[in-house]
Each structure stands twice: as C-alpha cells, then as structure tokens.
Amino acid sequence: MRIFKFGGASVKDAEGVRNLIQVLQETGTEKTFLVVSAMGKMTNALEAAVDAYFEDKDAVTPAMEAVESFHLDILRDLFPSEGHPVYREVRRLFEEVRGFLAWNKSPKYGFVYDQVVGYGELLSTTIIGQYLSEEGIENTLLDIRRYIKTDANYRDVRVDWTQTQKEIAALSGSSKLFITQGFLGSDENNFTTTLGREGSDYTAAIIAFCLNAESVTIWKDVPGVLNADPRYFEKTRLLNRISYREAIELAFYGASVIHPKTLQPLQRKEIPLYVKSFLNPSNPGTQVGKGINLDPKIPCFILKKDQVLMKLSSLDFSFIVEENISEIFKLLHDYKMKVDLIQNSAISFSVCFDNRFGQLPGLLQHLKGKYRVKHHEGVSLYTVRHFDSKAIASLLNGRDVLLEQRGKETVQLVIKT
Incomplete structure (x- = not known):
C-alpha cells in the first residue's frame, strides 16, 4: 500500500481538487491510501468559530456561514447540479457541527476545539471522495476516527498504538483506493480528538506503520524539502536526499515541510518518505530514507516566529540547580508551552518557547512568586x-x-524583531 498525503494548499479550491485527480491519473490508484487535510485555510476559519463560541456567541453564526459558503462555492464548481447527493452530505455535516455547538455543555476549550475543527477534514474528504467517483475513480471513504485511537488529552493527544494497529490492520491486503481524513482520531468514548496542527502528515505515518506500507508521499506546493522556507528566505535550494535522522532534526527544530512526529514511525520500519510537488508530480522531489547523506550538503535555515524568551534568576542569587530546573519544566508542561531552546548558567536559566495555547500570563504569575523574571515576547x-x-x-x-x-552542527539565535 502506498500512502499519499494531500495538504490544505493542494485542495484549496476546485482547481486543486481537479489537479489531485490528475496526480492520481499519472501515478495510478491501485493499493493507494489518500490522507487529506481540510481545504485551504478552513482549519483557521473553524478555529475562529470556536473562539467566537467562547468569546462572542453572536459571532458564531457568521463564522460558520463563512465556512459553509466557502465549501458550497467549491461544490458548485465541481458539481453544477445542486441535486447531486454530495450537497446533502455536506449540509448534514454542517447540521452536525451546529447541533454540537447548540447542545454542548462542556466549558473545556480543548474538547470543543477538537469536536468542531475536525469538520474541516470531514468536509474535504466527503467532497473529494464524491468527485473521484464522479470522474470514474472508484474509492472507499473511511472515517479515520474509527481507526486511530488516542487518549483524551484534547488538541495534543497520544496515540494508542496497540488499538490503532489492531483497527488499521483490518484494511491490509486490499487493492482499493481509500480516502480518509488527516489530523483526526477518537478517544475511548468516541469523541473526536486531533493530533496537533499539521497533524495530517502524522496520520499518514501512522497508517503506513500499521500497514507496513511501501512508501509515503507528501504532496506539497513546493518542489520537495528545501533548505529554507521560501516565504522567509531568498534563493532556497532543493534537498534531493536526506536521512531520517537529518529530517527528524530539521522537523524538531521547526522545519514546516514535515510534521515532527511523522518520521519516527517511518524510520522504525524503514518506510521511504517522498516529498513531491503536486504541480509537477513527475519530478523526483526529495527522498527521505535510511543511511542517506544530505545531498547537497548546504546550510539549512529554520525560522520560528512569535516566540517567547524568558530568563529566570533566583531572588536571593542562589544557584539554579536540578530541583529548580525540574520545577520550571513542570510548570512549562502544565501551561502547555512548547520549549525550543534552553540555556542555563549557575544563577540563571533562559528558555525560548512557543506560547501556543496563550497561557503565558498564568505562567509568569506563577514564576514571579519564586524567581526574578524577564521576558521578551x-x-x-x-x-x-x-x-x-x-x-x-x-x-x-x-x-x-x-x-x-552553538553546537557542532547547529547554531540557534534568538533575535529581537
């Protein structure tokens, strides 16, 4: 089985969906598993609806109407007859999410987020599955929530690998073309969970691991893995081949082309990963595999914007030792900060992190009771x-x-912007 993952940029509009068909026609569809993200920027749009639900209930309806209008525009382009069954399916999904927002009693943001935002993937796969059928490409649409099982730590779940492998293994041996959602799973109570932003790559790796797949291909709007993000750097170059280890390092430091959790399951079973352009599917792109030297060996740049740099020192100028560091890391964990860099001396501890869930004020208040705190946002x-x-x-x-x-191969710089 080959696993193909298509991100939101590849299916951002009707033309993108048609291009996906062309990619499949060129590569073939037998024993292929499509993992598809939400269309375009719909994850962001659904996040806005969740924020409105907690902050301004009157804004929920227009936020959801914008999401529905976006999908209906794509439908009208792909399926000119509004009598097509896909319209009924899409409207049913919108009724479901509106129903949830009406009856939900949970005050937990993470829970509501996962139940609502996941509809982006459900909508995209419903539309694409129907369009594949319309174009004569037989396919089976799967609800990935039935197969990927997780804990209930909403927005940042851990996969239950034993149960997930059991569920996905039932699909092995099939020659069908499957299509399913990225980013999603479900907990033991069958509530929707999400694997983290950009988690569709991880979904592809999970499926590949459980099916002992032949390969995984991530289809992007760039030629492959570049040595820098072209949105922020000029004169980027394609990396033709890189090792799992190098790719894991790049992902760990924040390279956006591959999700950080994607590579380890593939490495364990030595499943090749290809990153290719959906605009030029015949081009070789980048190959990620075992024992492959970086080609070409050139500096690789990674930028993480909007970080927080915090420096702590003890109020009495005593040493920052293991006990203090352990306590600091527990607080960073409790406030769900993603740590990207640490540096400590005898009397100070510096950390650069991503305030991804907006809990910085609470963390600062907690730390100021025991430490002298300086921070830059x-x-x-x-x-x-x-x-x-x-x-x-x-x-x-x-x-x-x-x-x-600085290390032997890596330098990190925190720069004031």
Whole structure:
C-alpha cells in the first residue's frame, strides 16, 4: 500500500481538487491510501468559530456561514447540479457541527476545539471522495476516527498504538483506493480528538506503520524539502536526499515541510518518505530514507516566529540547580508551552518557547512568586543546521541577538524583531 498525503494548499479550491485527480491519473490508484487535510485555510476559519463560541456567541453564526459558503462555492464548481447527493452530505455535516455547538455543555476549550475543527477534514474528504467517483475513480471513504485511537488529552493527544494497529490492520491486503481524513482520531468514548496542527502528515505515518506500507508521499506546493522556507528566505535550494535522522532534526527544530512526529514511525520500519510537488508530480522531489547523506550538503535555515524568551534568576542569587530546573519544566508542561531552546548558567536559566495555547500570563504569575523574571515576547528563533560563517552573517545583518547557542552542527539565535 502506498500512502499519499494531500495538504490544505493542494485542495484549496476546485482547481486543486481537479489537479489531485490528475496526480492520481499519472501515478495510478491501485493499493493507494489518500490522507487529506481540510481545504485551504478552513482549519483557521473553524478555529475562529470556536473562539467566537467562547468569546462572542453572536459571532458564531457568521463564522460558520463563512465556512459553509466557502465549501458550497467549491461544490458548485465541481458539481453544477445542486441535486447531486454530495450537497446533502455536506449540509448534514454542517447540521452536525451546529447541533454540537447548540447542545454542548462542556466549558473545556480543548474538547470543543477538537469536536468542531475536525469538520474541516470531514468536509474535504466527503467532497473529494464524491468527485473521484464522479470522474470514474472508484474509492472507499473511511472515517479515520474509527481507526486511530488516542487518549483524551484534547488538541495534543497520544496515540494508542496497540488499538490503532489492531483497527488499521483490518484494511491490509486490499487493492482499493481509500480516502480518509488527516489530523483526526477518537478517544475511548468516541469523541473526536486531533493530533496537533499539521497533524495530517502524522496520520499518514501512522497508517503506513500499521500497514507496513511501501512508501509515503507528501504532496506539497513546493518542489520537495528545501533548505529554507521560501516565504522567509531568498534563493532556497532543493534537498534531493536526506536521512531520517537529518529530517527528524530539521522537523524538531521547526522545519514546516514535515510534521515532527511523522518520521519516527517511518524510520522504525524503514518506510521511504517522498516529498513531491503536486504541480509537477513527475519530478523526483526529495527522498527521505535510511543511511542517506544530505545531498547537497548546504546550510539549512529554520525560522520560528512569535516566540517567547524568558530568563529566570533566583531572588536571593542562589544557584539554579536540578530541583529548580525540574520545577520550571513542570510548570512549562502544565501551561502547555512548547520549549525550543534552553540555556542555563549557575544563577540563571533562559528558555525560548512557543506560547501556543496563550497561557503565558498564568505562567509568569506563577514564576514571579519564586524567581526574578524577564521576558521578551514576539522574538524570532533562527536555527541553522550545517552552518558556516556566511550563513550566520546573512542572519545577523545588524539585528539584536538576545541569545545564541552553538553546537557542532547547529547554531540557534534568538533575535529581537
């Protein structure tokens, strides 16, 4: 079985859906498993509806109407006859999510988020599955929530690998074309859970691991894995081949082309990963595999924007030792901060992290009772793998460096923006 993952950019409109068909026609459809994300920016749009639910109930209806209008526009382009059954299916999904928002009693943001935002993937796969059928490509639409089982730590779940493997293994041996949702799972009570932003790559890896897949291909709007994000860096270059280890390092430091959790399941079973352009499917793209040297071996740049840099020192100038560091990390965990860099001296501890769930005020209040706290919000964290002096100089360019950390192959710079 081959696993193909198509992200939101690849199916952002009707033309993108048609292009997906062309990719399948070129690559074939036998023994293929499609994992599809929400269309375009619909995850963001549904997040806005969740925020409105908690902050301004009057804004929920227009937020949901915008999401519905977006999908209906795509439907009208792909299925000119509004009598087509897909319209009924799409409206049923919108009725479900509106029904949930009407009867839900849970005050927990994470729970509501997962129940609502997951409809982006359910809508996209419903539309694409029907369009594949319309174009004569036989397919089976699966609800991935039946197969990927997780705990109930909403928005940041752990996969129950034993149960998930049992469920997905039932699909092995089939020559069908399957289509399913990325990003989603379900807990033991069958409530929807999500695997984290950009989690559709991880979904593809989970399925590949459980089916002992031949390969995984992530179809992107770039030629493959580049040495930098072209949105922020000029003159980027394609990495033709990289090892699992190198790809894991790049993902760990924040390279957006591959989800950080994606690579380890593939590495364990040595399943090749390809990152290719859905605009030029015949091009080779990037191959990720075992024992492959970085080709070409050039500096790789990673940028994480809107980070928080925090420096702690003890109020009595005593040493920051294991007990303090353990306590600090527990608080970072409790407030769901994603730590990207740490540095400590005898009397201070610095940490750069992503305030992904907006809980910084609570964390600062907690820490100020015991430590002297200085922090900078909105900083940028630059990481350069295989750096050289020219690569570092290109980043500095008169900027204010707040923190620098160097290793043998990697340098990290926290820069004030």
